[in-house]
Amino acid sequence: MTKKVRVRFAPSPTGPLHIGGVRTALFNYLFAKKHGGDFILRIEDTDQNRYVEGAEQYIIDSLNWCGIPFDEGIGKDGGFGPYRQSERKSLYKKYADDLVESGNAYYAFDTSESLDGHRKDHEEKGKTFIYNWHNRLKLDNSLSLMPEEVKAKLDNGDDYVIRFLTPADETLHLQDLIRGSIKIDTNVLDDKVLFKSDGMPTYHLANIVDDHLMEISHVIRGEEWLPSMALHKQLYDAFGWDAPEFAHLPLIMKPVGKGKLSKRDGEKMGFPVFPLSWNESVGYKESGYFPEAVINFLALLGWNPGTEQELFSLDELVETFSLDRVNKSGARFDPEKTKWYNQHYLQQTIDNELAKLFLPTVKENISDDDKLNLDYVTKVVTLIKERAVFVSDFWNLSDYFFVAPTEYNEKAAKKQWKEDTASIMNDLISVLKPIEDFSSENTESIVKAWIGENELSFGKVMPPLRLFLVGDMKGPHIFDIMAMIGKEESISRIETALNKLG
Numbered sequence: 001m002t003k004k005v006r007v008r009f010a011p012s013p014t015g016p017l018h019i020g021g022v023r024t025a026l027f028n029y030l031f032a033k034k035h036g037g038d039f040i041l042r043i044e045d046t047d048q049n050r051y052v053e054g055a056e057q058y059i060i061d062s063l064n065w066c067g068i069p070f071d072e073g074i075g076k077d078g079g080f081g082p083y084r085q086s087e088r089k090s091l092y093k094k095y096a097d098d099l100v101e102s103g104n105a106y107y108a109f110d111t112s113e114s115l116d117g118h119r120k121d122h123e124e125k126g127k128t129f130i131y132n133w134h135n136r137l138k139l140d141n142s143l144s145l146m147p148e149e150v151k152a153k154l155d156n157g158d159d160y161v162i163r164f165l166t167p168a169d170e171t172l173h174l175q176d177l178i179r180g181s182i183k184i185d186t187n188v189l190d191d192k193v194l195f196k197s198d199g200m201p202t203y204h205l206a207n208i209v210d211d212h213l214m215e216i217s218h219v220i221r222g223e224e225w226l227p228s229m230a231l232h233k234q235l236y237d238a239f240g241w242d243a244p245e246f247a248h249l250p251l252i253m254k255p256v257g258k259g260k261l262s263k264r265d266g267e268k269m270g271f272p273v274f275p276l277s278w279n280e281s282v283g284y285k286e287s288g289y290f291p292e293a294v295i296n297f298l299a300l301l302g303w304n305p306g307t308e309q310e311l312f313s314l315d316e317l318v319e320t321f322s323l324d325r326v327n328k329s330g331a332r333f334d335p336e337k338t339k340w341y342n343q344h345y346l347q348q349t350i351d352n353e354l355a356k357l358f359l360p361t362v363k364e365n366i367s368d369d370d371k372l373n374l375d376y377v378t379k380v381v382t383l384i385k386e387r388a389v390f391v392s393d394f395w396n397l398s399d400y401f402f403v404a405p406t407e408y409n410e411k412a413a414k415k416q417w418k419e420d421t422a423s424i425m426n427d428l429i430s431v432l433k434p435i436e437d438f439s440s441e442n443t444e445s446i447v448k449a450w451i452g453e454n455e456l457s458f459g460k461v462m463p464p465l466r467l468f469l470v471g472d473m474k475g476p477h478i479f480d481i482m483a484m485i486g487k488e489e490s491i492s493r494i495e496t497a498l499n500k501l502g
């Protein structure tokens with residue numbers, strides 16, 4: 001029987017979730033759903049010094065907003081809880097002790113001052129201090145001390161940490177689902193601390209114990225954790241546990257230059273790096289992105305479907321996703337592309353929904369009148385949305401549907417105002433006045449007939465008419481605009497423009 005797929009996203013609540021973290025969560029989610037498995041959220045909060053208030057809730061809210069909720073985690077017990085490591089504190093000590101007992105770990109009593117001293121000494125000689133096979137017997141630990149001395153220190157309540165005893169002269173053969181096989185010489189590894197003097201496990205111990213107890217089948221995480229894989233694999237072996245499969249995702253790189261995407265890149269270039277706003281940093285949500293767009297562009301950062309397809313719904317992603325199409329090399333972040341995705345999802349969203357999102361802006365800009373209703377706003381959205389990337393673009397694209405222009409594009413005014421413009425437009429007013437059915441089609445056919453009968457050119461009528469109604473040369477079909485704002489308003493705008501420009 002093959003093991004049930006169970007994956008976990010295991011962030012530390014040290015701040016807001018970066019968009020790279022959301023990508024890690026997404027790949028875990030897709031992999032779980034694809035294989036009918038479980039997606040677990042575990043909060044790795046063993047480092048109390050780095051704990052940030054509100055970060056945990058932020059992580060949960062972000063996953064929910066993105067539409068990739070966890071199946072199991074805080075508030076959703078699947079029988080493997082608690083899901084916060086701080087609440088599991090009491091269970092880790094036993095595992096650290098087991099490793100000491102089996103000879104895979106040892107007590108180290110070195111004070112931080114003495115370790116700092118060693119580090120300094122090494123630095124002065126241009127070397128790096130690593131606590132491992134070549135010096136551990138010269139340091140203050142249960143391998144170098146006599147058993148009685150160790151016992152005395154422990155009985156005395158001296159501070160100690162528990163370190164992993166990395167074997168010397170071995171070659172580890174690691175397997176990564178994305179990177180293939182990796183060989184590591186154990187002599188370059190240090191004896192990592194597994195258990196701290198404050199009674200808390202380190203990330204390494206807690207992570208392995210929890211992945212084991214929570215029956216995690218696949219560890220899918222960012223490339224920055226690749227160097228930890230050697231220790232993790234050794235810990236599984238030392239405990240005599242089957243290790244999960246590992247997959248280390250490529251980094252998300254800066255839009256330009258070298259290195260990984262950072263908060264500063266976003267600040268410099270003006271794009272969000274967090275899913276939701278956090279303090280001064282505006283999130284994707286608050287910038288007007290649709291979660292579907294965010295998910296879609298994140299999926300293609302480091303993964304490719306093997307075809308030209310770029311647009312995927314979440315269901316399609318679940319169906320198509322596979323770890324063997326995740327690239328080894330870093331994925332460059334392209335802020336323009338994120339907008340392209342948003343534009344697509346905006347066009348897909350039904351107009352009535354968009355109108356609901358737009359209505360508050362309309363309210364802010366106009367005093368309460370008959371245009372302030374969902375029906376009218378929906379019709380406006382239908383006419384202008386084609387050019388929008390965000391709902392926040394709507395007002396600039398559509399203000400003239402709600403308020404008469406007070407200014408006219410100067411260049412256009414110069415170009416459109418001719419000797420006979422005033423008389424033509426005055427005639428047009430008399431054509432419009434008697435029209436009873438002011439629908440776009442009817443008005444259009446009457447105006448066009450009038451142009452034909454009087455041997456006027458379209459160029460003499462339509463461009464100035466647009467300028468007068470809109471204040472600029474932009475906007476959809478002019479008769480649609482007239483039908484929307486109505487006969488009286490259309491005539492009044494023409495009159496105003498004649499007065500102002502004449």
Ligand code: GLU
Pocket residue numbers: 009010011012044203207220221222225
């Ligand atoms: N707590 C680690 C983090 O903050 C988890 C790494 C892992 O997935 O093993 O990303």
